[in-house]
Amino acid sequence: xxxxxxxxxxxxxxxxxxxxxxxxxxxxxxxxxxxxxxxxxxxxxxxxxxxxxxxxxxxxxxxxxxxxxxxxxxxxxxxxxxxxxxxxxxxxxxxxxxxxxxxxxxxxxxxxxxxxxxxxxxxxxxxxxxxxxxxxxxxxxxxxxxxxxxxxxxxxxxxxx
Numbered sequence: 001x002x003x004x005x006x007x008x009x010x011x012x013x014x015x016x017x018x019x020x021x022x023x024x025x026x027x028x029x030x031x032x033x034x035x036x037x038x039x040x041x042x043x044x045x046x047x048x049x050x051x052x053x054x055x056x057x058x059x060x061x062x063x064x065x066x067x068x069x070x071x072x073x074x075x076x077x078x079x080x081x082x083x084x085x086x087x088x089x090x091x092x093x094x095x096x097x098x099x100x101x102x103x104x105x106x107x108x109x110x111x112x113x114x115x116x117x118x119x120x121x122x123x124x125x126x127x128x129x130x131x132x133x134x135x136x137x138x139x140x141x142x143x144x145x146x147x148x149x150x151x152x153x154x155x156x157x158x159x160x161x
Contacts, residue, residue, distance in 0.1 A: 034059070036072075037060050038069075038075065038090070039057075039091065041055060042087055043087060044085040045084055049080050057073065068093055069090035075096075079099075081095055083095040101130055101131045101150050102135075107140075108124065108137070108155060111155050111157050114160060121140075123156060124137060124138045131150050132149065134159070137156050146159070
């Protein structure tokens with residue numbers, strides 16, 4: 001029913017549509033429509049705390065970039081990396097953790113608080129922990145091992161039995 005000229009016309013229309021799509025995606029990328037990503041300037045090794053001078057923001061130009069990467073400096077700065085971060089590569093949020101509030105072996109204050117009775121003692125955490133974690137601690141005066149919750153100020157609120 002349709003001759004060779006119709007076939008060529010269809011191919012030209014399809015080619016024009018693809019070119020139009022490529023141009024529109026390119027113009028979106030150029031305009032920064034995909035947002036920004038945070039990338040390292042230097043290699044950052046596991047366990048290092050990320051500082052502002054080690055990272056910078058770049059415009060995302062790849063519409064197929066896998067989700068889960070850091071888009072703001074505030075998401076990354078001050079965090080600890082769990083993987084090696086390479087210069088120019090996006091930083092996945094899953095490769096970051098907050099700094100520990102207390103570390104195994106630190107000298108800390110144990111606090112027992114019950115209905116107005118407040119007792120403090122020196123202690124040592126038996127594990128690294130974040131604020132809100134329940135951990136085991138050793139009272140350095142008596143050697144007794146207790147459980148307690150890590151508080152934001154680095155003290156351990158001893159759990160009541």
